[in-house]
Amino acid sequence: MYAQMIKSEATQDDPEKLAAFQARIDAGEKIEPKDWMPEGYRKTLIRQIGQHAHSEIVGQLPEGNWITRAPTLERKAILLAKVQDEAGHGLYLYCAAETLGVSRDEITEMLLDGRMKYSSIFNYPTLNWADIGAVGWLVDGAAIMNQVPLQRTSFGPYSRAMIRICKEESFHQRQGYDAIRKMAEGTPEQKKMAQDALNRLWYPSLMMFGPSDKDSVHSAQSMAWKIKMNTNDELRQKFVDQTVPQAEYLGLTIPDPDLKWNEERGHYDYTDPDWSEFFEVIKGNGPCNVDRLAARNKAWDDGAWVRDGLLAHAKKKATRQHAAE
Amino acid sequence: MATPVNKEDAFSQFLLRMGDNTLILGHRVSEWCGHAPVLEEDIALANTALDLIGQTQMWLGLAAEVQGEGKSADDLAFLRDAWDFRNVLLCEVPNGDFGRTLMRQFLFDAWHSIQLGRLMKSSDERVAAIAEKASKEVAYHLERSADTVVGLGDGTEESHRRMQEALDYLWPYVGEMFQSDEADAEMVKAGIAPDPASLREEYDVLVSRILGDATLIIPDSSFAHKGGRTGAMHTEHLGHLLTQMQWLQRAYPGAKW
Ligand SMILES: [Fe+2]
Ligand SMILES: [Fe+2]
Numbered sequence: 001m002y003a004q005m006i007k008s009e010a011t012q013d014d015p016e017k018l019a020a021f022q023a024r025i026d027a028g029e030k031i032e033p034k035d036w037m038p039e040g041y042r043k044t045l046i047r048q049i050g051q052h053a054h055s056e057i058v059g060q061l062p063e064g065n066w067i068t069r070a071p072t073l074e075r076k077a078i079l080l081a082k083v084q085d086e087a088g089h090g091l092y093l094y095c096a097a098e099t100l101g102v103s104r105d106e107i108t109e110m111l112l113d114g115r116m117k118y119s120s121i122f123n124y125p126t127l128n129w130a131d132i133g134a135v136g137w138l139v140d141g142a143a144i145m146n147q148v149p150l151q152r153t154s155f156g157p158y159s160r161a162m163i164r165i166c167k168e169e170s171f172h173q174r175q176g177y178d179a180i181r182k183m184a185e186g187t188p189e190q191k192k193m194a195q196d197a198l199n200r201l202w203y204p205s206l207m208m209f210g211p212s213d214k215d216s217v218h219s220a221q222s223m224a225w226k227i228k229m230n231t232n233d234e235l236r237q238k239f240v241d242q243t244v245p246q247a248e249y250l251g252l253t254i255p256d257p258d259l260k261w262n263e264e265r266g267h268y269d270y271t272d273p274d275w276s277e278f279f280e281v282i283k284g285n286g287p288c289n290v291d292r293l294a295a296r297n298k299a300w301d302d303g304a305w306v307r308d309g310l311l312a313h314a315k316k317k318a319t320r321q322h323a324a325e
Numbered sequence: 326m327a328t329p330v331n332k333e334d335a336f337s338q339f340l341l342r343m344g345d346n347t348l349i350l351g352h353r354v355s356e357w358c359g360h361a362p363v364l365e366e367d368i369a370l371a372n373t374a375l376d377l378i379g380q381t382q383m384w385l386g387l388a389a390e391v392q393g394e395g396k397s398a399d400d401l402a403f404l405r406d407a408w409d410f411r412n413v414l415l416c417e418v419p420n421g422d423f424g425r426t427l428m429r430q431f432l433f434d435a436w437h438s439i440q441l442g443r444l445m446k447s448s449d450e451r452v453a454a455i456a457e458k459a460s461k462e463v464a465y466h467l468e469r470s471a472d473t474v475v476g477l478g479d480g481t482e483e484s485h486r487r488m489q490e491a492l493d494y495l496w497p498y499v500g501e502m503f504q505s506d507e508a509d510a511e512m513v514k515a516g517i518a519p520d521p522a523s524l525r526e527e528y529d530v531l532v533s534r535i536l537g538d539a540t541l542i543i544p545d546s547s548f549a550h551k552g553g554r555t556g557a558m559h560t561e562h563l564g565h566l567l568t569q570m571q572w573l574q575r576a577y578p579g580a581k582w
Contacts, residue, residue: 057359057364060358060359060367061359063358064358064359064360067355067356067358068352068355068356068569068570069569069570069572069573070573071403071573071574071580071582072399072403072574072582073348073378073381073382073385073398073399073402074382074399075582076355076378077375077378077379077382080355080358080371080374080375080378081371081375083358083359083371084367084368084371084372084375087364087367087368087371088368090364091364091365091368094364104364129573129582182581182582183582186580186581186582187577187579187580189577189580190577190580295359295360298360299359299360299361299362300362302360302362302422302423303361303362303363303366303423304362305481305483305484305487306362306363306366306423306424306477306484307362307363308480308481308483308484309476309477309480309481309483309484309485310473310476310477310480310484311480312480312481312484313475313476313477313479313480314476316479
């Protein structure tokens with residue numbers, strides 16, 4: 001889940017219009033950019049779609065960290081293709097946000113100066129090659145949990161972006177699982193890498209769903225608007241239930257001694273992540289926050305002359321064409 | 326460096342030259358991942374790198390087959406030392422700024438597209454088939470790198486200056502693509518590949534036209550660094566690139582990934 005703790009905006013619109021709007025959503029209609037919408041709906045969506053888009057972009061960094069060290073040509077090609085997909089996801093989502101009246105440059109600036117967030121997971125490092133498999137398996141896996149239901153979200157452009165993105169995310173997850181399976185079935189050192197990756201990424205993956213429902217204050221309005229489809233804990237439970245048997249199949253141990261099947265509930269009982277760590281990461285104190293944001297700022301600043309140059313050329317070309325007509 | 330004496334050695338040499346060019350340049354381009362000036366460029370650079378790595382799998386796969394020593398494309402990519410690499414020096418020079426990366430890409434794409442066009446008529450069907458597949462991808466690379474070189478060359482004062490600096494730095498690495506040796510002569514004789522020198526005229530026409538549109542001036546020097554495609558003398562940069570690229574394979578010999 002790439003959007004965490006999205007604050008729903010309060011809405012002060014005409015009650016009649018609001019009721020009609022809610023009725024459309026309840027009837028399962030899609031809201032399109034030109035339709036009337038409450039200001040709070042629009043702002044909340046910008047924040048949510050923006051955070052999702054930024055996560056795709058910043059998410060290139062921990063994976064890009066291993067592209068130049070990928071161990072085979074095939075693994076290198078798979079990773080390049082995945083990172084290219086993620087950048088493409090960022091692009092669709094920025095386009096969806098643009099339909100709500102925020103330009104890509106504006107929303108990018110908000111990421112770069114820290115006004116907008118990206119998923120906490122990308123503030124954790126990728127330290128060995130198995131992390132690349134684990135990211136596909138767990139991080140893309142967790143993202144899918146959230147994004148599959150969002151295909152039915154009420155805002156048309158967001159829903160359509162999700163439909164395109166989900167196809168690619170499930171592909172990433174399968175490839176990630178395949179990569180970590182190779183490691184888990186490999187030499188003792190490879191197995192150690194796979195276990196190390198799971199040890200470090202398990203709790204940060206659980207954090208991707210956001211705080212526990214009892215502490216999650218912004219859900220009700222977003223759920224009524226169908227821009228949030230399930231509660232954080234529902235999705236987290238679903239993720240745990242799906243992932244535990246996969247880890248068992250790999251012969252890897254989930255770093256939670258209290259993890260066990262609960263016959264009565266029909267779910268696994270598991271230990272919650274350390275929420276104080278989560279809130280530190282959100283505040284900027286994760287292991288990689290400073291470096292990730294510095295890398296994005298450097299790319300943007302170093303690229304200014306390129307963007308300016310291409311824009312200047314496009315203008316010259318248009319002027320010349322105009323003069324020739 | 327051994328002088329190839331027979332057709333098999335010459336063929337293997339030729340295939341390594343093709344595959345090492347795409348491997349090393351693909352690696353360099355992949356270093357940009359997540360750091361490009363604009364999202365569309367992140368996507369395009371990743372796409373270019375991906376195409377080049379895909380072409381590497383085909384060229385080095387065929388090289389391994391021709392060598393007949395039971396090696397794989399991965400063995401050739403990850404387990405050779407610098408002196409066994411046969412890429413031109415142009416492919417291994419560091420990325421520099423985005424302007425230098427795109428200028429290097431253009432200077433290579435222009436050669437690559439002409440070379441692949443000739444190889445599509447190769448007497449060896451396997452070579453012709455790889456060239457046919459790669460040429461579609463490379464036509465797109467060339468279109469993109471040429472457009473970007475023109476856009477930045479004829480953009481702002483700063484972008485123009487940076488592109489001229491990139492061209493001045495890279496021009497001495499262009500000539501090596503057209504040098505030939507006994508292995509090339511053997512390939513010409515067998516009808517497998519063209520004489521590198523025979524590509525120069527078409528290259529100069531193409532490159533002059535694009536660089537002219539970009540308002541850039543080709544340096545008035547025909548000096549050419551060499552030593553990459555023969556393996557006689559690479560730059561200092563290649564060793565560092567291999568250190569990173571080959572690390573896992575070297576540190577954990579025999580592991581399957
Ligand atoms: Fe994605
Ligand atoms: Fe993904």
